[in-house]
Every structure is written in structure tokens, then in C-alpha cells.
Amino acid sequence: MEKLGWFCTYTPIEIFHAAGALPVGIKSNSGAEHEDVVLGDSICSYVRSCMGGALTGAYDALSGVVIAHSCECMRRLSDGWLYRKDEIKPKMLHLLDVPKIVTDASISFFAGGLRHMKDDLEEHFGPISDDALRASMATFNRTRELFNAIDALRKEEAPAITGGEIEDLIATSWEMPREEFNTHLENFIKSKEGQTGDKDAPRIMVIGGPGNGSLIKTIEGTGGLSVVEHMCTGLRAFTGEPEFNEDPYQELAALYLKGTPCPRMLGDKAREAIEDIQSMVKEYKVDGVLYYSMKFCANMQMQWALLKNDIPLDVPMKVLEGDISSEINEREVQSFIKRLKKRRKKNQ
The missing domain is CATH 3.40.50.11890 (Rossmann fold)
Structure with missing residues (x-):
């Protein structure tokens, strides 16, 4: 192939x-x-x-x-x-x-x-x-359904799924034939039935672009739990609700453009991106937001400024700037997680 x-x-x-x-x-x-x-x-x-x-x-x-x-x-x-x-x-x-x-x-x-x-x-x-395109669309929509099922498990009080596991699943999706990958996802969901995780770990929302391979590992290695990744390598890759159109290309165009918006989007979609982030904080019971802004990404830097200065998130936000290969400042992340643990304990 x-x-x-x-x-x-x-x-x-x-x-x-x-x-x-x-x-x-x-x-x-x-x-x-x-x-x-x-x-x-x-x-x-x-x-x-x-x-x-x-x-x-x-x-x-x-x-x-x-x-x-x-x-x-x-x-x-x-x-x-x-x-x-x-x-x-x-x-x-x-x-x-x-x-x-x-x-x-x-x-x-x-x-x-x-x-x-x-x-x-x-x-x-x-x-x-x-006909071939319609069959492919059905296969990929099945992937979206399965990721939605996984996503629902992450909203639970003590989710059995870690951000690291999601990162591995998405990396696998980028190179495995899609029919095999859907079976892989089905088996993953079955393996999590009846399991629970750490209900006391601070729940982190990660926002970024392609991200950094060490970011989620560092968050979870220092005692946090990534419950939602608003990233190119996270949630954004598998969102969107298919709406049937007689023209499959028109249907695909609407599906991809109407999905969870990236910071590149303008107009109403840009406002929707901010509203989505605010609603996700509540939906996933997020304790803190970690925003990873890649150097020289103008879109990420503009959204960061908006969130930092103008949009109330009701939870602490930590901004890190770096690139895809630089080392993550573990001490900064650890300090943020400790702060969230104290805040979480105080609010209980």
C-alpha cells in the first residue's frame, strides 16, 4: 500500500x-x-x-x-x-x-x-x-464515535485513562490502517471497563499546537492528570459532527471546518474557540490550564494573549513557551501542580 x-x-x-x-x-x-x-x-x-x-x-x-x-x-x-x-x-x-x-x-x-x-x-x-469515498467517510466517522466514547470516560471523577495513553493512541492513529485502528480503539475501551484512576490528582487541560513530546509525560510525572488536550495532537483531530450532504466533498468540507477550532480561525469561529475552552473547563472539571505556546507560532501567541488578559477562565493558567524538541521545565510544571493540589484541597 x-x-x-x-x-x-x-x-x-x-x-x-x-x-x-x-x-x-x-x-x-x-x-x-x-x-x-x-x-x-x-x-x-x-x-x-x-x-x-x-x-x-x-x-x-x-x-x-x-x-x-x-x-x-x-x-x-x-x-x-x-x-x-x-x-x-x-x-x-x-x-x-x-x-x-x-x-x-x-x-x-x-x-x-x-x-x-x-x-x-x-x-x-x-x-x-x-462510493469509495462514502465508505472511507463511514470508517473515519467510526473513529470519531470511538474517541467520543473514550472522551466520556475522561470526564468521570476518577478516570482510568491518562493523557499519556491518549497521546499514544493518537500517535498510533497516524500510521496504522484505519480499519485496524478502529479495532484497536474498541479493544482499548473494553480494557478500561470497570477501572478507575486517581481521583485526587489535579485535572489539567492542555492547550497547544503540535505540542512537545515531553509535555504530557512531565505533567503526569509530577502528579497531575491530563484530562483534555485541546491540541493538534489531541482533541481537535477527532471532533466534528457529520451532517449528510448529497455531495461528499461538501459534507467533508463542513465537517472539518466546523470541528473544534484551532487558533488559526477568525471571526465567529475564533469566538467559538474561546467559548469552547471555557465550557471544557467546566465539562472536564479542570483544576488548571497549561498553555503551551510554540515559538514563532503567531496564532498560538495571539490566543494566549487573549486568554491571559481578557477571558476569565475561573481556574489558574500556566503558560509555557518552547518548541517541539526543547526540554520542558519540570520545576515550573511541578510548582504549578503543587499549587493546584493546594487549591483543590482547600475547595473540597
């Missing part, structure tokens, strides 16, 4: 699956940031890692990639990939424009972009029928 790489959760990978290709998520630790000699220092570490990975052969097993124009750093990744295309093995590159607002017009625009992507994929992988 040929493999197609993707970078952003606004990429409808159901179309890859319908083409008979295996969608492979490009992880934050799969590239080589220090090997990026194209993009420059003022680009986020995730994108630099991806460019370095392309130049050093980390993605040679892929037949191609789709880069979603979700931010200017991702657009620069597309520019750099094309500029050095003679040195990069995956030859197919498609740049997918993703609207920043959600209106009827933007959904139709995005649907047109998905059809254009489908045409590009067909040149490399053969015809993609609507």
Missing part, C-alpha cells in the same frame, strides 16, 4: 483512504529541525523539523504529501519543498487552501479545493469514486 503524508488536522484524509493510500501523519519528532537549511530561524520548530526531515530522507517511504495552508509557516514549507524538490524523494506535493472563517461560501470554497486535491491524487493513484 502506498503512503501519503499529511501535516495538519484540517486535511480530510478520508480522500487519501478512498484512493487506496495509507494516510501517514507527519509527527513532530519524525523530522530533523537542525537539518533545515532552507526556511530560516523565524519559522516554527514543527515546520522546520518537517523540512529537515524531507531533506534528510525521513519521508522517503511516502509517495507524496499534502500540505494544508493552515498558517504562513506551512505555506513556507510548501515553498521550501518545491524549491528543493530535486533533493526530496516524495514527488507528489499538493497545497490545500483552508479557509479561516466558516460560512456557506467558505465551505463551498473548501469543497472545491478538496475536489481539486482529489483530481491531483487520481493522477497518481487512479480513480476515486464517490
Whole structure:
């Protein structure tokens, strides 16, 4: 089976699956940031890692990639990939424009972009029928249902599921055939039946982009429990409620644009993102919010400023700034967790 790489959760990978290709998520630790000699220092570490990975052969097993124009750093990744295309093995590159607002017009625009992507994929992988796409959409919607069931377990008073386990599940979803992954999720849910976890650990909401591989491990290693991850590598990847449309591309466009909003979104969707965060604090009984802002990510930094200065969350928030590979300041996280434990005990 040929493999197609993707970078952003606004990429409808159901179309890859319908083409008979295996969608492979490009992880934050799969590239080589220090090997990026194209993009420059003022680009986020995730994108630099991806460019370095392309130049050093980390993605040679892929037949191609789709880069979603979700931010200017991702657009620069597309520019750099094309500029050095003679040195990069995956030859197919498609740049997918993703609207920043959600209106009827933007959904139709995005649907047109998905059809254009489908045409590009067909040149490399053969015809993609609507029936095949509908079957793929059903398979991926089953993944959403299963993650919703897992999510419900995390809202319990003593959840048996840790943030580290969710992180592992999502990493697995980026490289395992989807039918196998759905079975994997079903077995995971069964394994948690009747189990409980630590009801006294401070419940943490993590907000971020691609994140840092040490972040959740550090939180849970210092006595906290991550109960919801509002991240590209967390909740945002599996949200959205399918609404049937006779045109499958229109349906996919609406599903992806209407899902849990990333900080890149503007207008009503940006306000919804803040409202979602406020409601999640209550829904998941969150004791504290840990906001991880990746350096040179303008979208994350703007949302951080809004939450920090203008939006009441009713719980403490800790802001950390770093990149995808830097060490997490364990002492800062530990201090935050201790503060939450004292606050939790006082409020009991």
C-alpha cells in the first residue's frame, strides 16, 4: 500500500483512504529541525523539523504529501519543498487552501479545493469514486464515535485513562490502517471497563499546537492528570459532527471546518474557540490550564494573549513557551501542580 503524508488536522484524509493510500501523519519528532537549511530561524520548530526531515530522507517511504495552508509557516514549507524538490524523494506535493472563517461560501470554497486535491491524487493513484469515498467517510466517522466514547470516560471523577495513553493512541492513529485502528480503539475501551484512576490528582487541560513530546509525560510525572488536550495532537483531530450532504466533498468540507477550532480561525469561529475552552473547563472539571505556546507560532501567541488578559477562565493558567524538541521545565510544571493540589484541597 502506498503512503501519503499529511501535516495538519484540517486535511480530510478520508480522500487519501478512498484512493487506496495509507494516510501517514507527519509527527513532530519524525523530522530533523537542525537539518533545515532552507526556511530560516523565524519559522516554527514543527515546520522546520518537517523540512529537515524531507531533506534528510525521513519521508522517503511516502509517495507524496499534502500540505494544508493552515498558517504562513506551512505555506513556507510548501515553498521550501518545491524549491528543493530535486533533493526530496516524495514527488507528489499538493497545497490545500483552508479557509479561516466558516460560512456557506467558505465551505463551498473548501469543497472545491478538496475536489481539486482529489483530481491531483487520481493522477497518481487512479480513480476515486464517490462510493469509495462514502465508505472511507463511514470508517473515519467510526473513529470519531470511538474517541467520543473514550472522551466520556475522561470526564468521570476518577478516570482510568491518562493523557499519556491518549497521546499514544493518537500517535498510533497516524500510521496504522484505519480499519485496524478502529479495532484497536474498541479493544482499548473494553480494557478500561470497570477501572478507575486517581481521583485526587489535579485535572489539567492542555492547550497547544503540535505540542512537545515531553509535555504530557512531565505533567503526569509530577502528579497531575491530563484530562483534555485541546491540541493538534489531541482533541481537535477527532471532533466534528457529520451532517449528510448529497455531495461528499461538501459534507467533508463542513465537517472539518466546523470541528473544534484551532487558533488559526477568525471571526465567529475564533469566538467559538474561546467559548469552547471555557465550557471544557467546566465539562472536564479542570483544576488548571497549561498553555503551551510554540515559538514563532503567531496564532498560538495571539490566543494566549487573549486568554491571559481578557477571558476569565475561573481556574489558574500556566503558560509555557518552547518548541517541539526543547526540554520542558519540570520545576515550573511541578510548582504549578503543587499549587493546584493546594487549591483543590482547600475547595473540597
